[in-house]
Amino acid sequence: MVLVLAGIYCLSSFLFTWESFSLLFAVMLKSYDGRPAYNHTLALTLVEYTSAVYMSDLAQLFTWTCERCNGLTKGFQVIEIIVDIEYCLQAYVGVAKDLNAIIIAFRGTQEHSIQNWISDLFWKQLDLNYPDMPDAMVHHGFYTAYHNTTVRPAVLGAVKRAKKFYGENISTIMVTGHSMGGAMAAFCGLDLVINEGEENVQVMTFGQPRIGNADFASYYRLLVPNTFRITHDHDIVPHLPPYFYYFPRKTYHHFPTEVWVRDLSVLKLVRFGVEKVCDNTGEDPTCCRSVMGRSISDHLTYFGVDLMCESWRQCNIVMSNEVERYSRKDSKGNIFLSRTVPSTETNTLSKTGVSSI
Numbered sequence: 001m002v003l004v005l006a007g008i009y010c011l012s013s014f015l016f017t018w019e020s021f022s023l024l025f026a027v028m029l030k031s032y033d034g035r036p037a038y039n040h041t042l043a044l045t046l047v048e049y050t051s052a053v054y055m056s057d058l059a060q061l062f063t064w065t066c067e068r069c070n071g072l073t074k075g076f077q078v079i080e081i082i083v084d085i086e087y088c089l090q091a092y093v094g095v096a097k098d099l100n101a102i103i104i105a106f107r108g109t110q111e112h113s114i115q116n117w118i119s120d121l122f123w124k125q126l127d128l129n130y131p132d133m134p135d136a137m138v139h140h141g142f143y144t145a146y147h148n149t150t151v152r153p154a155v156l157g158a159v160k161r162a163k164k165f166y167g168e169n170i171s172t173i174m175v176t177g178h179s180m181g182g183a184m185a186a187f188c189g190l191d192l193v194i195n196e197g198e199e200n201v202q203v204m205t206f207g208q209p210r211i212g213n214a215d216f217a218s219y220y221r222l223l224v225p226n227t228f229r230i231t232h233d234h235d236i237v238p239h240l241p242p243y244f245y246y247f248p249r250k251t252y253h254h255f256p257t258e259v260w261v262r263d264l265s266v267l268k269l270v271r272f273g274v275e276k277v278c279d280n281t282g283e284d285p286t287c288c289r290s291v292m293g294r295s296i297s298d299h300l301t302y303f304g305v306d307l308m309c310e311s312w313r314q315c316n317i318v319m320s321n322e323v324e325r326y327s328r329k330d331s332k333g334n335i336f337l338s339r340t341v342p343s344t345e346t347n348t349l350s351k352t353g354v355s356s357i
């Protein structure tokens, strides 16, 4: 089943804007095989949520006033930010009233250079049996980043608070993330279904590495069917850790459904954005696997949106005095900003008193 979205950009403009693309030229074809349908507008929205989790100014993120907290995500109410200093992870949970959804977003790695992180990906072992899933193996590092850090209890606690306050207005939980954050999003989505009994969980990841073997992918596909794994052109990360097609049950194996997004152009004048919704195997050989995939820059931009910090550095964050009353630190220095009921008052915080931690 192949779905293609294609559009032609304004000839007068060399600028490649995905939003005008979607407004003017998107043609949605229906999925006929019973799988959840890919929603291009939702992908454009979730990529903006995923971009915002890279912001290091926690006050601006908490009040949703950061420069990336705009556009399709306007009006979002953050109820929890988690900064795990120990493992250098960042995530947030909030409510998008326009989508009637809780959004959970995970940041990608920020620990060392992206080049180092990517070269390490080659050697990740399938070394952990996913609990209660016979023969399902995953890489322990991706698993523990979500399951064995401060992230999981804080995320689940925030989801409970959001559901309590917004009640019936919440119809879906959408989990998203980029790169390493995409791996965490997948484990979070699975956790919400298996351990929290959530029925309406959607996962959308951008440039996610492989996280488990074929058995794991089969379980995952049954448990979280509404999952889309967006891959961009020659992005290297979805190719890692490697898949060996002559050993399909022994090596890493992606879960479905991949959506391969390509930037094409004719004579560099007419630009096409082409999206291909791939097959239900997770390893569609006609999608990103049909190219070598060696690009780091394609990894750092999805739909024209930057998915990285302003700069690479060690887990640097900025906090203002005014949001400090929402914050607490645990004994290891991990930081949490929490509230139950979103207040409008914090949206008018001044920008004075910013301190670096």
Ligand SMILES: *[C@@H]1O[C@H](CO)[C@@H](O)[C@H](O)[C@H]1NC(C)=O
Pocket: 039, 040, 041, 042, 043, 045, 099
């Ligand atoms: C796609 O997602 C958008 C939100 O991003 C939503 O408004 C729209 O109704 C969705 N379309 C379909 C067909 O579900």
Ligand SMILES: *[C@@H]1O[C@H](CO)[C@@H](O)[C@H](O)[C@H]1NC(C)=O
Pocket: 128, 140, 144, 148
């Ligand atoms: C999680 O952490 C606990 C305690 O630190 C440790 O005993 C356990 O082995 C860890 N689990 C994994 C899968 O790494």
Ligand SMILES: *[C@@H]1O[C@H](CO)[C@@H](O)[C@H](O)[C@H]1NC(C)=O
Pocket: 165, 166, 167, 169
């Ligand atoms: C739920 O939605 C209704 C209708 O849009 C709105 O009036 C109400 O304030 C919402 N409840 C909360 C807690 O946001």
